[in-house]
Amino acid sequence: MSQISFADAEYAGKRKKTRREVFLEEMNQVVPWKALLKVIEPHYPVAGRGRRPYPIEAMLRVHLMQNWFALSDPAMEEALYEIASLRNFAGLALSEPIPDETTILNFRHMLEASDLAEDIFKQVNALLARKGLLLKRGSIVDATIIAAPSSTKNEQGERDPEMHQTKKGNQWHFGMKAHIGVDADSGLVHTVTTTAANEADVEQVADLLHGKEQQVWADSGYRGAPARVARDVKWHIAARPSDIAKLPEGVAKTRVQQREHAKASMRAKVEHPFRVIKRQFGLAKVRFKGLQKNTAHLLTLFALSNLWMARRQLMGQVRPQMA
The missing domain is CATH 3.30.420 (Nucleotidyltransferase; domain 5)
Incomplete structure (x- = not known):
């Protein structure tokens, strides 16, 4: 987790929670983070002589927010700079580098090239089946x-x-x-x-x-x-x-x-x-x-819609995780 900046610390002191914050808090509790990271990790670049890659969980969280809020790669980058709740959800801070639109694009291309959207969909449904929600x-x-x-x-x-x-x-x-x-x-x-x-x-x-x-x-x-x-x-x-x-x-x-x-x-x-x-x-x-990229996008969206529709049941069965 990145060290919090003065701007983020000031934001954290406010009292009222926005609808976006409530949504992110709920989704943070129901997304099977460990299972999804286990699927993606073998395909994610490791640190080498070049620029150190961003933490895999941070990029996954950015990718999911793109899908939830229908943001393009440039719009997602700008949102991370402008909206503190999105940075907090991703575990990022203004005091450290923010993923640019090319990094965000490359992460999505990595998921597409390895057909990981289908694996994400399966992992979400495996969670729902274990919880007795897919009969x-x-x-x-x-x-x-x-x-x-x-x-x-x-x-x-x-x-x-x-x-x-x-x-x-x-x-x-x-x-x-x-x-x-x-x-x-x-x-x-x-x-x-x-x-x-x-x-x-x-x-x-x-x-x-x-x-x-x-x-x-x-x-x-x-x-x-x-x-x-x-x-x-x-x-x-x-x-x-x-x-x-x-x-x-x-x-x-x-x-x-x-x-x-x-x-x-x-x-x-x-x-x-x-x-x-x-x-x-x-x-x-x-x-x-093309159908291939749009199919990957739809698989991710339907996985996330399942989590959203089942969130009340899931939140009664899982312990909250902090972003």
Whole structure:
């Protein structure tokens, strides 16, 4: 831990905690730091004749804050200089060098090159499973479109070739899709896949199931799912509204509507992780070019959304750690 500067000491003396500080304190308690550091350490550069690398935990904390607050590399560097709560969380002080945007970029590239985002996601879910928060008795599957820049006003003069357009309702969207499998009991994400936006949702269904679930809930876009999964599970796939509308009025139609309402109530859980990464963590558009980098970004975001959604349960089971 770096020696605290006069500016940070003055900041520490204030009484009121901001929402950002409360958020960071909560996440500090629930992130499995030791497990994540163990995953990253074999790939992190060691001290040699060149400049001494920043502490691995400090860089991991900076990386997670980038994802929580949707900050670019330059914006993250500036935030570390300007916002004391972010420096404190990372264990940095103005009296010592602050990681610059290139250092922050290189750390992310190291994670991408070694496919460590998937390992981070697995370590988070392993913690949730040990705490009894991932029961795996049932799954809910769904997908969301994440927009990509459609402009060709760039160096290549073209749109991202790995992104495609698709029509949803009466509107065209250009970008990618994030497909997720969610635990039906807790609403936490257990599986993530990505495709271009024009990929049919049902094409990914087999990859979204972990193999232990006994029931699966999905919207009407997954009507062909049972034929694509070579296992005996009970399917709860939504009927098309147009099909329900064609039914004659009466007791039979009312029962169908009640069953569909029950299905929709269960499927609503899958929207919570999408809301967290899009609204709370600020994923309005893809951050990078190509599916590989964006997949790594999404895996990290869904790992962090799981921790955020389960923080109340986890905070009752773990001892606080000081940043």
